[in-house]
Amino acid sequence: xxxxxxxxxxxxxxxxxxxxxxxxxxxxxxxxxxxxxxxxxxxxxxxxxxxxxxxxxxxxxxxxxxxxxxxxxxxxxxxxxxxxxxxxxxxxxxxxxxxxxxxxxxxxxxxxxxxxxxxxxxxxxxxxxxxxxxxxxxxxxxxxxxxxxxxxxxxxxxxxxxxxxxxxxxxxxxxxxxxxxxxxxxxxxxxxxxxxxxxxxxxxxxxxxxxxxxxxxxxxxxxxxxxxxxxxxxxxxxxxxxxxxxxxxxxxxxxxxxxxxxxxxxxxxxxxxxxxxxxxxxxxxxxxxxxxxxxxxxxxxxxxxxxxxxxxxxxxxxxxxxxxxxxxxxxxxxxxxxxxxxxxxxxxxxx
Amino acid sequence: xxxxxxxxxxxxxxxxxxxxxxxxxxxxxxxxxxxxxxxxxxxxxxxxxxxxxxxxxxxxxxxxxxxxxxxxxxxxxxxxxxxxxxxxxxxxxxxxxxxxxxxxxxxxxxxxxxxxxxxxxxxxxxxxxxxxxxxxxxxxxxxxxxxxxxxxxxxxxxxxxxxxxxxxxxxxxxxxxxxxxxxxxxxxxxxxxxxxxxxxxxxxxxxxxxxxxxxxxxxxxxxxxxxxxxxxxxxxxxxxxxxxxxxxxxxxxxxxxxxxxxxxxxxxxxxxxxxxxxxxxxxxxxxxxxxxxxxxxxxxxxxxxxxxxxxxxxxxxxxxxxxxxxxxxxxxxxxxxxxxxxxxxxxxxxx
Numbered sequence: 001x002x003x004x005x006x007x008x009x010x011x012x013x014x015x016x017x018x019x020x021x022x023x024x025x026x027x028x029x030x031x032x033x034x035x036x037x038x039x040x041x042x043x044x045x046x047x048x049x050x051x052x053x054x055x056x057x058x059x060x061x062x063x064x065x066x067x068x069x070x071x072x073x074x075x076x077x078x079x080x081x082x083x084x085x086x087x088x089x090x091x092x093x094x095x096x097x098x099x100x101x102x103x104x105x106x107x108x109x110x111x112x113x114x115x116x117x118x119x120x121x122x123x124x125x126x127x128x129x130x131x132x133x134x135x136x137x138x139x140x141x142x143x144x145x146x147x148x149x150x151x152x153x154x155x156x157x158x159x160x161x162x163x164x165x166x167x168x169x170x171x172x173x174x175x176x177x178x179x180x181x182x183x184x185x186x187x188x189x190x191x192x193x194x195x196x197x198x199x200x201x202x203x204x205x206x207x208x209x210x211x212x213x214x215x216x217x218x219x220x221x222x223x224x225x226x227x228x229x230x231x232x233x234x235x236x237x238x239x240x241x242x243x244x245x246x247x248x249x250x251x252x253x254x255x256x257x258x259x260x261x262x263x264x265x266x267x268x269x270x271x272x273x274x275x276x277x278x279x280x281x282x283x284x285x286x287x288x289x290x291x292x293x294x295x296x297x298x299x300x301x302x303x304x305x306x307x308x309x310x311x312x313x314x315x316x317x318x319x320x321x322x323x324x325x326x327x328x329x330x331x332x333x334x335x336x337x338x339x340x341x342x343x344x345x346x347x348x349x350x351x
Numbered sequence: 352x353x354x355x356x357x358x359x360x361x362x363x364x365x366x367x368x369x370x371x372x373x374x375x376x377x378x379x380x381x382x383x384x385x386x387x388x389x390x391x392x393x394x395x396x397x398x399x400x401x402x403x404x405x406x407x408x409x410x411x412x413x414x415x416x417x418x419x420x421x422x423x424x425x426x427x428x429x430x431x432x433x434x435x436x437x438x439x440x441x442x443x444x445x446x447x448x449x450x451x452x453x454x455x456x457x458x459x460x461x462x463x464x465x466x467x468x469x470x471x472x473x474x475x476x477x478x479x480x481x482x483x484x485x486x487x488x489x490x491x492x493x494x495x496x497x498x499x500x501x502x503x504x505x506x507x508x509x510x511x512x513x514x515x516x517x518x519x520x521x522x523x524x525x526x527x528x529x530x531x532x533x534x535x536x537x538x539x540x541x542x543x544x545x546x547x548x549x550x551x552x553x554x555x556x557x558x559x560x561x562x563x564x565x566x567x568x569x570x571x572x573x574x575x576x577x578x579x580x581x582x583x584x585x586x587x588x589x590x591x592x593x594x595x596x597x598x599x600x601x602x603x604x605x606x607x608x609x610x611x612x613x614x615x616x617x618x619x620x621x622x623x624x625x626x627x628x629x630x631x632x633x634x635x636x637x638x639x640x641x642x643x644x645x646x647x648x649x650x651x652x653x654x655x656x657x658x659x660x661x662x663x664x665x666x667x668x669x670x671x672x673x674x675x676x677x678x679x680x681x682x683x684x685x686x687x688x689x690x691x692x693x694x695x696x697x698x699x700x701x702x
Contacts, residue, residue, distance in 0.1 A: 031398055032505050036609075037436035037594060038402035038498070040505045043394035047382055051389035052445040052495055054483045085388035094403040098491050130493070132405045138486060140449050144403055144495040147389070154383050154391045243388060258387075 003108065004101035008131055011108065018112045022125035028091035028148045030125055039127035041092045041146055048091075049147035049154065051082035057139040065182050066221045068107040071141060072114020073222035074297075079145035080122050081243035081299035084227035087155035087234025088147030090124035096142040098132040103139060111141065114222070122227055152234050160240040160259035160304035166322035167311055169229035169301045171219065172248055172274040176295020177283050178220025181213055189214040212278035225299040226316040233303050236312040240304040247294040249334045249341055252302060252322075256332035259304075265293075265322035267337040273319065293341050354459065355452035359482055362459065369463045373476035379442035379499045381476055390478035392443040392497055399442075400498035400505065402433035408490035416533050417572045419458040422492060423465020424573035425648075430496035431473050432594035432650035435578035438506035438585025439498030441475035447493040449483040454490060462492065465573070473578055503585050511591040511610035511655035517673035518662055520580035520652045522570065523599055523625040527646020528634055529571025532564055540565040563629035576650040577667040584654050587663040591655040598645040600685045600692055603653060603673075607683035610655075616644075616673035618688040624670065644692050 003011065016034060024030040024042070032040035041048075055061055055075045066074075076093060083090045095115055097108060112126075119126050124145065134140060160166075182188075189210045206214065225243075233241055240259060242251045252263045270292050271285070279288035304324055305311055311318040327333065333340065354362065367385060375381040375393070383391035392399075406412060406426045417425075427444060434441045446466055448459060463477075470477050475496065485491060511517075533539075540561045557565065576594075584592055591610060593602045603614045621643050622636070630639035655675055656662055662669040678684065684691065 032437070032507065036505075036507050036509075037433040037592070038400045038439070038496075040398050040400050040437065040500070042397065043399045044397055046393065046395055046397065047391050048394045048399040048497065049389045049391050050443065050445060050495070050497060051479055052447050052493070053481050054447045054449050054491075054493065056449050056483050056485050056489075058486055059484050082388040086383070086391065088389070092401065094401060094495060096403050096405045096493050098405050098407050098493075128402055130404050132407050132491075133410050134407050134491065135409055135489060138407075138489050138491075140405075140483075140485065140489075140491045140493075142403070142405065142447050142449075142481070142491075142493040144401070144445055145389075146399060146401060149391070154387075156383065156387050158387075241388070 001105045002101060003099060003103050003105060006105060011105065011131065014109055015112045018116045019119065019126040021116060022119035023123060024125050025089055025091060025123040027150060030092065030127060034128050039092065041127055043148055045149045045151045047149060049083055049086050049088040049149060050144065051079055052142060052144040053079045053082065054140060054142040065188065068110035069114035070221040072111040073118055075141050075143045076115045076118035077223050077225040078245065078299050079143045080118065080124065080227045081225045083145050083147035084230025085241045085243040085301055086147065087152060087230050087238065087241055088149045089231045090122045090145055090147045090227060092127045092146040093119055093124055094144040095126055095129040098134040098138065098140040100136055100138050101133050150231065155234050155238050155241040157240055157242055157255045158258035160255050160261050160324045162261055162324055162326050164239055164304040164306065164324040165308050165320045166263055166302065166304055166324060167318040167320045169316050169318045170226040171300055172244065172298060173279050173288065173291035173295040174216050174219035175223055175297040176291040177279050177288065178216035180283060180287065180291065181216055182220065186213060188217050190218065209281050212281040215278045216282050220297065223297065223299050226301060229301045229316050229318065232312040232314055233301065236305065236310055238303040238305055242302055244298040244300050244302060246296045248302065249293050252334045255304065256334055260327060260332065262325050262327045262333045262335065263322055264325050264338060265334065265336045269321050270336065352456045353452060354450060354454050354456060357456060362456065362482065365460055366463045369467045370470065370477040372467060373470035374474060375476050376440055376442060376474040378501060381443065381478060385479050390443065392478055394499055396500045396502045398500060400434055400437050400439040400500060401495065402430055403493060403495040404430045404433065405491060405493040416539065419461035420465035421572040423462040424469055426492050426494045427466045427469035428574050428576040429596065429650050430494045431469065431475065431578045432576045434496050434498035435581025436592045436594040436652055437498065438503060438581050438589065438592060439500045440582045441473045441496055441498045441578060443478045443497040444470055444475050445495040446477055446480040449485040449489065449491040451487055451489050452484050501582065506585050506589050506592040508591055508593055508606045509609035511606050511612050511675045513612055513675055513677050515590055515655040515657065515675040516659050516671045517614055517653065517655055517675060518669040518671045520667050520669045521577040522651055523595065523649060524630050524639065524642035524646040525567050525570035526574055526648040527642040528630050528639065529567035531634060531638065531642065532567055533571065537564060539568050541569065560632050563632040566629045567633050571648065574648065574650050577652060580652045580667050580669065583663040583665055584652065587661055589654040589656055593653055595649040595651050595653060597647045599653065600644050603685045606655065607685055611678060611683065613676050613678045613684045613686065614673055615676050615689060616685065616687045620672050621687065
């Protein structure tokens with residue numbers, strides 16, 4: 001069944017129940033949900049944090065690699081990462097779908113399930129959205145995320161100070177590594193296993209490298225974002241926060257520029273803690289380190305803190321990966337052990 | 352110059368200054384603007400109203416009819432109408448553009464100018480957005496609008512009560528009428544005059560019908576939305592509010608269904624006050640009345656109030672067009688002088 005085969009109302013009747021599972025955070029109650037002209041969400045801190053991010057079929061994902069559920073997880077997660085990177089707790093999502101009317105209804109439903117799974121984990125219900133038809137083959141998913149600072153000041157990119165430690169919460173390089181593997185035509189262990197499910201006896205245990213490959217490809221398709229790290233970092237007094245969307249060096253470069261400082265990263269930590277393990281197993285040590293430095297769409301959080309003792313503890317630990325230093329004569333920079341790495345960022349139109 | 356010819360940073364450097372003119376409402380200060388991971392907007396009422404709406408090239412507008420500026424005005428205005436229809440004052444906009452990298456930079460700049468012109472009038476600055484590349488020929492513009500209720504309760508669709516008067520703020524049928532004219536291949540007086548500007552002596556005064564045609568076509572391309580009516584209606588104690596996006600009868604049908612009532616419209620008022628004038632001049636009286644009842648994308652506000660004495664005064668007056676009555680055995684309905692009109696609504700995928 002295609003979108004053109006049912007009315008907008010019938011489609012909404014399939015989507016709304018999927019979104020009903022997410023319970024809003026107690027501190028930001030959902031006052032008016034979907035179905036009226038607009039939603040009303042609690043903003044007890046007296047302000048609202050807002051961000052928006054879109055994904056386009058064929059450009060931000062490929063149907064050969066990503067399921068609709070993956071796309072839903074990713075577009076929701078990358079928005080929540082931006083909320084977390086202000087130090088805010090996510091409170092609500094709005095989801096727009098512009099799609100070729102020939103799109104399968106099942107695809108739209110799975111997309112909603114993916115968004116809903118993240119919404120439930122994050123306590124940020126889907127409160128509104130929009131459906132539009134689009135030209136042949138086109139699918140564009142746009143999400144807006146709202147968040148609440150709980151009365152704290154937002155943690156900006158501009159607050160890093162010389163002497164701060166730079167720390168990360170979450171993984172580095174997995175998504176970029178996954179993209180490299182897809183680009184090389186490497187088989188997706190998840191897809192292979194799904195295909196084999198009908199013949200259960202064909203599902204063999206994965207070897208170590210396949211486990212690593214699967215972790216990278218999964219993070220690229222549907223990243224696990226540590227959005228809980230953001231509010232915790234704000235409460236711990238983080239001076240600056242950013243999420244890794246265009247690459248560690250590129251995004252830290254934005255912090256450096258906004259703060260008028262430079263950042264020097266500890267090569268040994270990046271190598272031993274982040275490039276080692278699945279990334280090196282899947283890609284070898286050189287490509288692994290390159291992805292740690294330059295891989296985009298990871299959506300982990302990076303921040304600047306007074307010192308290592310100021311790092312928040314918790315299930316998702318913050319680890320020191322570098323230090324804020326004074327900028328040189330040539331302005332703000334990001335270096336690794338004092339050297340400028342080869343880690344070019346990402347630009348949407350200049351591919 | 353095309354989008355592919357400049358970097359994302361260079362494009363943003365052209366767009367940000369266009370958005371700098373909008374001053375946020377005093378009661379909802381802009382705490383963090385574009386450029387960080389997310390924006391932070393004041394929400395002094397302790398809640399935030401949020402809505403989102405997209406426009407797709409070739410489906411929601413045609414380049415032959417609408418300039419990029421028109422598209423910017425329309426996508427911003429239709430979002431602000433949803434904010435107003437909750438009784439809220441708009442506080443901020445987020446704008447996403449997914450576009451073929453072959454799109455002219457000048458088009459993206461004019462789109463931003465259109466959005467900015469509405470943002471300035473409404474006091475709702477553009478605080479964030481997203482740029483994505485899209486397949487050949489595709490342009491999708493998505494806007495999210497935020498609003499503040501100023502401590503009042505939101506005005507829902509479900510609050511209409513038997514005995515209420517039904518009133519409208521703004522025009523009816525102009526946008527639908529404009530669409531009919533475009534569909535008939537009628538020449539756009541604005542386009543003709545723009546073309547003649549090089550030969551100033553060719554610009555003759557428009558005759559009455561051409562003035563009417565221009566008003567309809569303009570409202571279709573770039574509606575003037577009376578968003579100030581929303582907060583004023585809320586303050587005056589409106590029981591229900593909705594904006595006319597899919598047609599007066601369809602949208603009032605949603606109010607009727609949500610409130611468990613029926614609505615009876617005054618045919619004489621719709622004919623004499625709304626169908627008469629430019630609509631009848633351009634389209635004749637029958638099509639004019641049909642557009643008043645069924646024309647979409649008008650984005651005027653319709654509400655239910657205690658009685659005519661409760662209607663807010665002001666520059667944009669509210670006028671009684673009907674009455675809330677008890678629903679019949681067949682459930683909620685919208686009638687004109689007791690009869691069910693032929694006024695089918697709009698459905699995105701079932702064209």
